Amino acid sequence: MIFFKVLLVEDDSDWQDILEGKIRTALRNIGHPQDIIQIVRTFDEASKAFRDSDWHLLITDIGLGDSSLSRRQKLGIHLVELACARQIPAIAVSGTPVVNTQDVRDLLLEYKASDFFSKSDFDSRNFINKVQDILNNELQKSRNHQAVFKSSNDDHQLLAIAANPLKILFLSSDPTDAARLRLGQELREIQQRLQLAKQRDNFLLEQRLSVRPGDISQALLDIEPHIVHFSGHGMNTGELYVENELGQIQPIKPDALASLFELVEDQVNCVVLNACYSKTQAEAIAKYIPFVIGMNYLIGDQAAIAFSVGFYKALGANRSIEKAYQFGCTEIKLHGIAENLTPVIYKR
Incomplete structure (x- = not known):
């Protein structure tokens, strides 16, 4: 059985709780209530997590507390770029007033992010649905990989691969x-x-x-x-x-x-x-x-x-x-x- 690993990068404690709750709801809805959500606060911590493990989904704040950077220098954008290079689905969120929503969407499209959500008008239902859709897709990939390593001597013996x-x-x-x-x-x-x-x-x-x-x-x-x-x-x-x-x-x-x-x-x-x-x-x-x-x-x-x-x-x-x-x-x-x-x- 696949065990999902979700990396949440958010420097605001209140939004950590909000996003973790929504992710946990999505995991329960697809029958994975106990799967792993790792929460980190900084770009450096997130980069280390990328090096240390495989992930099925990245959810990151764009600004990560630094309002002085231009939108193309936002640390969260760089995390989305890292996820794209590793073919890890990514969802970005932002509450930074100086970040123009359309500009952010364009940047995320460039880096093939899955979606963007604004904290100012956060849509909980759509967020949960998006997380569910991504993880369901990852689950199907894992099943495809299991089929690749199935032994013809035992059709029920599958070698599970958790990473995609x-x-x-x-x-x-x-x-x-x-x-x-x-x-x-x-x-x-x-x-x-x-x-x-x-x-x-x-x-x-x-x-x-x-x-x-x-x-x-x-x-x-x-x-x-x-x-x-x-x-x-x-x-x-x-x-x-x-x-x-x-x-x-x-x-x-x-x-x-x-x-x-x-x-x-x-x-x-x-x-x-x-x-x-x-x-x-x-x-x-x-x-x-x-x-x-x-x-x-x-x-x-x-x-x-x-x-x-x-x-x-x-x-x-x-x-x-x-x-x-x-x-x-x-x-x-x-x-x-x-x-x-x-x-x-x-x-x-």
């Missing part, structure tokens, strides 16, 4: 002293398939290129992805190649990478290793991660790209991981490439 959107981390490495790969094309194909998807708003693709060993753990900590996709070189000894400080080959052994994913087993739900001979790595990681895809032999550039196209095409259509894997293998076959049996999937 579903975050995909694309990692790639192409050392200068190894054969060149078409990793840029693979990334572009993945981006295109997700952008064209019916459920495109449900996905957030992050990328880290030319990764070194430390970059992988840093990205896992920073992004907290649900799906990790690695594209690069693998060896028949089971090692994956990343880059050292000179951009040259730096091998990573299967037990080392598996140990890293053990540390994030409560966060990552799927790992795709689109690299030659990555079966050994996949088997090791599958001890901790629900779904892991690897390659049991050499895989050419065309086949690797075709697999990614089919996989993310299906994922964007809200198919399960297992079904997306099947679409990836079929995509290879449709291109007339005799490597459709190279990808293998492991389930914990």
Whole structure:
């Protein structure tokens, strides 16, 4: 079951109580009376909350007590901008007399805020309805994400994801002293398939290129992805190649990478290793991660790209991981490439 997390940024104690009460009413109306509302007073506290956790909704005062700033410098506006960058719905409120309502609406439209409410003529019913609409939409996104990670062996066993959107981390490495790969094309194909998807708003693709060993753990900590996709070189000894400080080959052994994913087993739900001979790595990681895809032999550039196209095409259509894997293998076959049996999937 999803547990909503609402961040309320308001420096006035009376309005803290008013807004918290309305949010709590909305949560009760959708059957989530005990879910989390965190209240902070300042921009710095709100920024820290953004760094420390995922949120389903931001509700912020625009001025936050500083009437000297121009409307485009209002701290609440900057919080809305931060929320927009993280694809978190945001509602702004304001009681600052110098803030022109139409100007504020224009600014919020620019930053894709969900709505604006003036404290001078605060409409409680519309505010509650707006909060309910946003959280109901977040709930539907979560259900879509749960369906993606459903196991075909147990239709009732869902791996719940509380955060929206579903975050995909694309990692790639192409050392200068190894054969060149078409990793840029693979990334572009993945981006295109997700952008064209019916459920495109449900996905957030992050990328880290030319990764070194430390970059992988840093990205896992920073992004907290649900799906990790690695594209690069693998060896028949089971090692994956990343880059050292000179951009040259730096091998990573299967037990080392598996140990890293053990540390994030409560966060990552799927790992795709689109690299030659990555079966050994996949088997090791599958001890901790629900779904892991690897390659049991050499895989050419065309086949690797075709697999990614089919996989993310299906994922964007809200198919399960297992079904997306099947679409990836079929995509290879449709291109007339005799490597459709190279990808293998492991389930914990």
